[in-house]
Amino acid sequence: MALKLNDIYTRGFISGADFDSIAPEVESACAKIRDKSGAGSDFLGWVDLPVRYREDPVAVEELAQIKKAAEKIRSTCDIFVVIGIGGSYLGARAAIEFIRSQQYNLLSGDGPQIYFAGNSLSTFDTANLLKICSDESKNVCVNVISKSGKTTEPAVAFRLFRDLLERRYGEDGARERIFVTTDRARGKLLELAREKGYQTFVVPDDVGGRYSVLTPVGLLPIAVAGIDIDAMLDGAAKAREDALSPDSDAVKYAAIRNLLLRSGKSIEILATYESRMAMIAEWWKQLYGESEGKDGKGLFPASVIFSTDLHSLGQYIQQGTRNIFETVLYIKDSAPDLPIPADPGDVDGLSFLEGNPLEFISRNAFLATILAHYEGGVPNIVLTLDAADEYNLGYLFYFFEYACAVSGYLLGVNPFDQPGVEAYKNNMYALLGMPGAENEALRQTLLKRLESANLF
Amino acid sequence: MALKLNDIYTRGFISGADFDSIAPEVESACAKIRDKSGAGSDFLGWVDLPVRYREDPVAVEELAQIKKAAEKIRSTCDIFVVIGIGGSYLGARAAIEFIRSQQYNLLSGDGPQIYFAGNSLSTFDTANLLKICSDESKNVCVNVISKSGKTTEPAVAFRLFRDLLERRYGEDGARERIFVTTDRARGKLLELAREKGYQTFVVPDDVGGRYSVLTPVGLLPIAVAGIDIDAMLDGAAKAREDALSPDSDAVKYAAIRNLLLRSGKSIEILATYESRMAMIAEWWKQLYGESEGKDGKGLFPASVIFSTDLHSLGQYIQQGTRNIFETVLYIKDSAPDLPIPADPGDVDGLSFLEGNPLEFISRNAFLATILAHYEGGVPNIVLTLDAADEYNLGYLFYFFEYACAVSGYLLGVNPFDQPGVEAYKNNMYALLGMPGAENEALRQTLLKRLESANLF
Numbered sequence: 001m002a003l004k005l006n007d008i009y010t011r012g013f014i015s016g017a018d019f020d021s022i023a024p025e026v027e028s029a030c031a032k033i034r035d036k037s038g039a040g041s042d043f044l045g046w047v048d049l050p051v052r053y054r055e056d057p058v059a060v061e062e063l064a065q066i067k068k069a070a071e072k073i074r075s076t077c078d079i080f081v082v083i084g085i086g087g088s089y090l091g092a093r094a095a096i097e098f099i100r101s102q103q104y105n106l107l108s109g110d111g112p113q114i115y116f117a118g119n120s121l122s123t124f125d126t127a128n129l130l131k132i133c134s135d136e137s138k139n140v141c142v143n144v145i146s147k148s149g150k151t152t153e154p155a156v157a158f159r160l161f162r163d164l165l166e167r168r169y170g171e172d173g174a175r176e177r178i179f180v181t182t183d184r185a186r187g188k189l190l191e192l193a194r195e196k197g198y199q200t201f202v203v204p205d206d207v208g209g210r211y212s213v214l215t216p217v218g219l220l221p222i223a224v225a226g227i228d229i230d231a232m233l234d235g236a237a238k239a240r241e242d243a244l245s246p247d248s249d250a251v252k253y254a255a256i257r258n259l260l261l262r263s264g265k266s267i268e269i270l271a272t273y274e275s276r277m278a279m280i281a282e283w284w285k286q287l288y289g290e291s292e293g294k295d296g297k298g299l300f301p302a303s304v305i306f307s308t309d310l311h312s313l314g315q316y317i318q319q320g321t322r323n324i325f326e327t328v329l330y331i332k333d334s335a336p337d338l339p340i341p342a343d344p345g346d347v348d349g350l351s352f353l354e355g356n357p358l359e360f361i362s363r364n365a366f367l368a369t370i371l372a373h374y375e376g377g378v379p380n381i382v383l384t385l386d387a388a389d390e391y392n393l394g395y396l397f398y399f400f401e402y403a404c405a406v407s408g409y410l411l412g413v414n415p416f417d418q419p420g421v422e423a424y425k426n427n428m429y430a431l432l433g434m435p436g437a438e439n440e441a442l443r444q445t446l447l448k449r450l451e452s453a454n455l456f
Numbered sequence: 457m458a459l460k461l462n463d464i465y466t467r468g469f470i471s472g473a474d475f476d477s478i479a480p481e482v483e484s485a486c487a488k489i490r491d492k493s494g495a496g497s498d499f500l501g502w503v504d505l506p507v508r509y510r511e512d513p514v515a516v517e518e519l520a521q522i523k524k525a526a527e528k529i530r531s532t533c534d535i536f537v538v539i540g541i542g543g544s545y546l547g548a549r550a551a552i553e554f555i556r557s558q559q560y561n562l563l564s565g566d567g568p569q570i571y572f573a574g575n576s577l578s579t580f581d582t583a584n585l586l587k588i589c590s591d592e593s594k595n596v597c598v599n600v601i602s603k604s605g606k607t608t609e610p611a612v613a614f615r616l617f618r619d620l621l622e623r624r625y626g627e628d629g630a631r632e633r634i635f636v637t638t639d640r641a642r643g644k645l646l647e648l649a650r651e652k653g654y655q656t657f658v659v660p661d662d663v664g665g666r667y668s669v670l671t672p673v674g675l676l677p678i679a680v681a682g683i684d685i686d687a688m689l690d691g692a693a694k695a696r697e698d699a700l701s702p703d704s705d706a707v708k709y710a711a712i713r714n715l716l717l718r719s720g721k722s723i724e725i726l727a728t729y730e731s732r733m734a735m736i737a738e739w740w741k742q743l744y745g746e747s748e749g750k751d752g753k754g755l756f757p758a759s760v761i762f763s764t765d766l767h768s769l770g771q772y773i774q775q776g777t778r779n780i781f782e783t784v785l786y787i788k789d790s791a792p793d794l795p796i797p798a799d800p801g802d803v804d805g806l807s808f809l810e811g812n813p814l815e816f817i818s819r820n821a822f823l824a825t826i827l828a829h830y831e832g833g834v835p836n837i838v839l840t841l842d843a844a845d846e847y848n849l850g851y852l853f854y855f856f857e858y859a860c861a862v863s864g865y866l867l868g869v870n871p872f873d874q875p876g877v878e879a880y881k882n883n884m885y886a887l888l889g890m891p892g893a894e895n896e897a898l899r900q901t902l903l904k905r906l907e908s909a910n911l912f
Binding site: 435 | 579583614730816818875888909
């Protein structure tokens with residue numbers, strides 16, 4: 001097993017009797033996934049993805065195309081811009097930072113620099129990226145990822161970057177540099193791609209955005225970063241096997257977090273020990289927050305990176321409001337040896353550590369913190385991951401996806417919809433003046449509400 | 457006023473009567489700061505900092521030394537490594553990213569590249585930074601920031617970078633490249649600096665780490681980034697004047713968040729609209745989390761960046777557990793004009809926006825979101841900041857600091873201590889085998905507890 005769950009530091013907060021009492025619900029939640037009988041069951045395509053990429057000829061061919069396109073981009077591009085928001089960028093960015101580091105664009109490496117665009121409406125960020133791309137000696141390629149092609153943020157970014165590419169390289173040159181990941185059969189973005197001859201990849205109908213990292217949505221940008229996507233899929237396949245087994249840690253994780261919620265905890269903090277996992281935490285927050293935060297329910301998902309944040313949120317976790325629990329995700333393998341240098345003056349009083357690897361301190365910080373926080377009244381679910389490699393990453397992605405589906409059903413919600421995301425969008429389109437009588441009527445209502453607010 | 461608070465979207469959650477009822481407590485909290493009569497009043501040095509840097513000759517001279525050192529570093533160094541953790545790096549990093557962008561090291565600019573070290577125990581991150589610094593054509597300088605000189609993370613990083621500098625440049629060369637920010641009078645780090653001839657700066661005794669951004673702790677690295685620290689101090693001075701005035705928005709912010717806490721809200725989400733503010737949010741989380749998270753109390757501080765996270769935590773905020781409120785921090789000035797390009801095919805259906813600046817969409821997303829979330833049952837405190845410049849940043853830092861002190865006293869805690877941070881440290885030192893009978897006894901106890909846990 002690449003990942004192991006240890007629940008010893010939840011003792012005293014939940015008991016064996018709690019597990020027994022929730023067991024029938026857990027069985028029913030798992031059955032909903034198995035039988036495709038639960039709410040949102042049209043979106044269970046992610047369950048078998050790792051197997052499909054090995055057995056289904058269409059999927060096998062798709063994977064080959066992804067690798068071929070990635071190889072082309074790697075060998076010809078200097079800057080690769082990934083345009084997408086939410087589930088259309090978080091998984092890829094999480095994988096690239098985890099395998100290559102947060103500073104991957106600053107560390108010399110093979111392959112192009114990779115930037116993520118279309119995930120905000122910031123003029124500042126967009127202008128900065130356009131400036132980076134304005135160096136005409138750099139060959140720029142773009143992957144636009146949007147199921148509908150109509151989401152505002154990526155749509156605007158695609159307008160800007162298509163414009164840049166067509167002006168710099170002409171229509172023919174742009175054709176070689178634009179890769180479109182969108183719906184299989186519908187939409188004007190697909191029509192445009194066909195008309196212009198852009199290479200396309202499919203966002204499957206039965207996989208929601210936040211579950212899409214192991215589809216072309218995530219796999220193409222990840223492969224462009226030189227990451228072994230086969231190993232990731234192998235890890236995910238193993239996670240699938242383990243998740244579906246009777247002694248499933250993914251199911252156990254779902255059960256524990258629901259028991260802690262029922263016991264009165266309202267915030268789950270994902271704690272990692274490496275900045276390379278910061279975006280994995282962001283991906284996890286979307287996965288759980290968007291799957292469960294509805295009908296007035298759900299644990300609030302937060303994250304910290306230790307030991308960094310022991311000097312920030314550590315005080316709160318140790319002694320603040322006792323409505324939190326931690327899920328600690330720790331990488332077990334010993335990192336490359338970086339010994340603590342000698343200092344004859346022992347300025348810091350740490351000379352007793354000289355010659356020990358830095359990893360020795362980090363591991364003991366991890367153990368020390370679990371014991372301190374648990375003693376401070378914070379349940380700790382401990383997840384240990386074998387190594388910081390592709391196989392383990394694929395395992396981790398699938399583990400959290402499966403656990404999330406089970407957890408959502410245990411909570412009594414549809415883990416696959418996101419009805420609340422429309423509220424601000426409707427307001428925004430109306431305020432922007434999108435044509436349509438309904439928009440206009442809403443616009444008038446909103447303007448009236450804003451007038452009295454006097455925000456500007 | 458650089459910053460304005462609008463509380464219209466807290467109506468229905470808290471009332472005028474609530475304000476009246478808390479007013480005596482608010483007055484008493486403010487008096488504790490004014491009279492230095494509250495818990496932790498030895499740590500109120502930050503209150504008058506902006507004035508001291510204008511009026512106190514010692515402080516004026518210190519400021520001149522900071523600027524001189526920054527100029528030297530800017531004109532001679534290619535890579536500037538800032539070693540510090542918690543309050544010893546968050547403020548500086550927040551300022552640099554806010555003024556220069558998250559990607560400041562990738563955007564060509566004047567002055568050295570700036571990296572932050574000693575804020576984790578990650579071998580991966582440390583080795584990557586050493587690799588970046590291993591290019592012998594780059595001139596590397598270091599600023600180590602540590603009051604005691606004994607905090608593990610910066611201490612280990614300083615060992616590594618001092619070693620690198622002494623080996624590459626010799627003792628004399630290292631002397632020119634090491635800048636030490638530490639206690640005024642005590643400690644082995646100060647002794648070392650005096651012995652070796654490193655230039656030193658003072659961490660004041662009466663300013664805690666999380667309140668130290670406007671001391672040499674923050675000001676030196678910020679100045680090295682080419683940021684106008686005088687303008688920051690001017691902004692902070694204006695914030696001080698406003699905070700101490702009868703109609704103080706900082707005091708009002710403190711009152712509102714405590715009223716929302718008492719009304720049953722347990723999580724405060726700081727929402728911004730620019731990635732350049734991500735580290736300001738991290739700085740804010742330390743400030744509030746560490747000041748208030750004690751005695752089993754405190755709002756849990758979380759953060760999001762919109763519109764990015766509307767596609768991640770947006771669902772939860774709109775429809776999840778109703779125990780949250782948002783503090784929305786929005787920059788009012790119109791960003792440089794970036795017009796939406798035309799697309800004759802109108803692939804995304806957004807052609808009605810053609811020619812409008814991107815900022816127009818962003819501003820309407822902000823308004824749309826406030827209305828949607830408020831209607832969804834989430835109180836919104838709205839803070840509008842005039843511009844993304846040094847003056848406004850200085851104002852913002854001081855605003856939050858002052859509000860935090862008032863808020864902590866309203867909550868009934870000492871806003872200036874952090875007793876809970878010791879718990880994991882004591883465990884860690886024991887597990888690492890730090891000499892001493894107490895450590896050894898604790899070590900035996902902890903090892904016994906860990907043995908049965910079987911984590912590895």
